[in-house]
Amino acid sequence: APFAEQDVYRGTLQIRGVQEVDAGEYRCLASSPAGSSSGTVILEVGAGPLFSEAPADMTANVGENITLPCAARGFPLPTVTWRRENSRQIFTGTDSQSRTMQLENGHLLIQSVWLDDEGLYICEAKNQFGTIKTEARVSVTGLEPPLLAQGAPVITTGIGQSLSIPCMLLDGIPLPERHWSQNGKPVQRNSRTFLRSDGSLYIERTVPEDAGTYVCTAVNVAGTTNITVSLEVHVPPEINAGPYHYIANEGVAITLSCEASGVPKPTVVWSKVGCHAFRGAHSNPDGHLHILRPTADDAGIYICTATSPVGYASREIQLSVNTMPKIMGISGHNNTVKMAAEVGTEVILPCEVQGSPSPLVTWSRNGQPIPPVTAWFTVLPxxxxxxxxxxLIDSKLYTCTAVNPAGNVSLSYNLHIQDVSGMCLSSAKPRIQVAPSLLKALIGQTVTLPCVVQGEPSPEVTWFHNGVPVGVRDTVALRIQHVSLTDQGTYQCVAKNNAGQDTLEIKLEVLGEIYLNDLFPVQAL
Incomplete structure (x- = not known):
């Protein structure tokens, strides 16, 4: 081989520029005159890692599954690992708890891509002859902010009815979450209020407290939006508690109250029984009827009616008017009439009054009250x-006063008594006020026998018991203390002056035992 050199003396084989083809089994033979021997050497030729598949930058929509390829060759076979830009290692396997995993072939699988999957991914191939790296960037797109359907801004329902307030989702990636609030506070779910699967809020058997402003808010990572719905729970009109009877004084302003509640707010209208319209009165939106100067004509039954689109309610209210006392035939407040009469005649001083309620009539003589019934004075019905x-002594100033809650009026008579018989003008025969003719008392009681007398000049009063003078002269009332059986009998009160005399006779019976059914009133002191 051109790239192999042997050293026969040293027994070495040198291969220059070794390649994969040089791999194999090599046999070495040594010989001498004494004999020969051989040995075998196996040559393995290694190779550094090379990428056969490399990842590329990728863009994915939220929720998609993506795979980043990464495969390497070399000898020995390189080990492929993945990590994130922040050096966080990605483990191999099929861990169900993780959305990101490295497959057996070295590829990286990302399931249901999410925002936090965005970033730089690094693939590394390594064996004993070297390490190589490649990288790819993953971008996540496809986000859509929530979009809600716009419905009616106002929903109305009747008390006790059930309803759903819609919150329809038209768009949103990822799927938005929906939350409800009422009047700025989270809706408290209970047995009557709960959220349906379509996001609508269901309210069962509505009550007035359910009314208010409801806001449905949809939220995802791309944004937030909301819709607002006003819920009106219609409640039939109801008239609040208040007086059923008013009493006014004539000429003094009065207000009749008829406050009503309900949803929507009721309209209150006033009417009067037997009257198509009434004057001198006006009402306000709060349900009050103001009568500025009530008169007797304003008295009667008033009806207030509260009306709304969901019903009506009414109430009868009675108004009584106290009218000022009036003396018939007299105009004005204080009047004085002169009147003359003869001695011994009967005189009637007129004072017929009207008013509501019926006025109380009292009389006075020269400023001193006159009892309703006396021996000489009687207040007629x-x-x-x-x-x-x-x-003659009756020549005084007599005043009639009529009073009721609405006010008072008075009329005075300046009475002048004339003596046409020639009797002394300064004398008047005694007159004793009528008293019971029979009195009964128990032994030991104190008894007072009355003798009220008038006359001019002042009469002398003398008491007699069975014809015998008793007591102290000029005593108008005879007082007997610790009465006994000897005190019973006939008592006479005799009043005398130079114009004549008058006598009052009273019989006294003294009882030894208690006979309650027989007792007459006894003045006891």
């Missing part, structure tokens, strides 16, 4: 004052 058997 009409309110007028009757004076029986008038005397």
């Amino acid at each position: 009409s309110g007028s004052l009757k004076i029986t058997d008038v005397r």
Whole structure:
């Protein structure tokens, strides 16, 4: 061989520029006059790695499977390994937990390509005669941001009904995730509210609290988007709790309340029973009816009606108007009428009043109250004052006052009594106020026998027991303490002055035992 040289003395064979064809079995023969011997040498010719298949830069869509080829020849057969640019080694095998694996033929398989698979991949072939490298870049494309279908911006439903709020996904790579919020807070899923497989939000048996602004947000690595839907839960009108009866004073403004709730907000309309329209009143959107100057004509039954597209509710409200007392035949607030009468006649001072509620009528004489019923004065059902058997001393100022919650009015009479018989103008016969003719008392009680008397000049009062004077003269009430059986009998109160006299007779019975059914009222002090 032209590239082989032997050294017969040293027993060596030198091959220059050895090639693969030089590989084989070589036999060495040594001989001498004494004999010969041989030996065998096997020559293996190695080769450094060479790529038979090399990877190229590749672009893949998200979710695709790609294979990067890498095969090498050489002797001995080179070992092929893969690693990432960050020196992270990629292991060989079929590990189900990994999407990236090196196949037995040296190729690299990437399953379901994702964003983090993007980058530089390095393939290395190595044997004892050398190491070679090649690389390829993987780019990931095909991302699409989420796209949602736009539906109705407002959804309405009735209370107790069920509904779905749609969130339809039109596009998005990779598949976006969808999230719901209500009024800015994540929707709490429960037995009534849950997310369907198509992304819509299902609400069962809606309640007013379900109303609000719902936002469906779709998110993937390529972006985010959302849709907004307003949910209105319609609730039939309901009139809030409030008074059913109002009482107004005449001329004083009053407001009737009829506040209503519901969705949508109800419209409140007022009407009055038996009246097509009413004046001097106006209502506002809140359901209040303002009556500026109520009169008796404004009293009655009012009806407020709250109406919305989903129903109506109504309520009856009664208004009573307290009208100012009025004295018939008299105009103005305070009046004084002059009146004259003869001694001994009966005088009626008119004071017939009107008003609602019925006014309370009281009389006074020179500023002093007059009881409703006395011996000489009687307040008639009409309110007028009757004076029986008038005397000169009845010449006074009499005032009738009518009062109710709406106000008061008064009328005064300046009464002048004339004596046409020539009797002394300064005298008036005594008159004793009527009292019970029979009194009963238990032994030991204290008894007071009344004797209220009037006259001019002031009469002298004397008490008699069975015709015998008792007590202290001029005592208008006879007081008997610790009454006993000896105290029973007939008592007389005699009132005298220079114009005449009057007598009151009272019979007193003293009981030894308690007979409750027989007792008459006894003034006990």
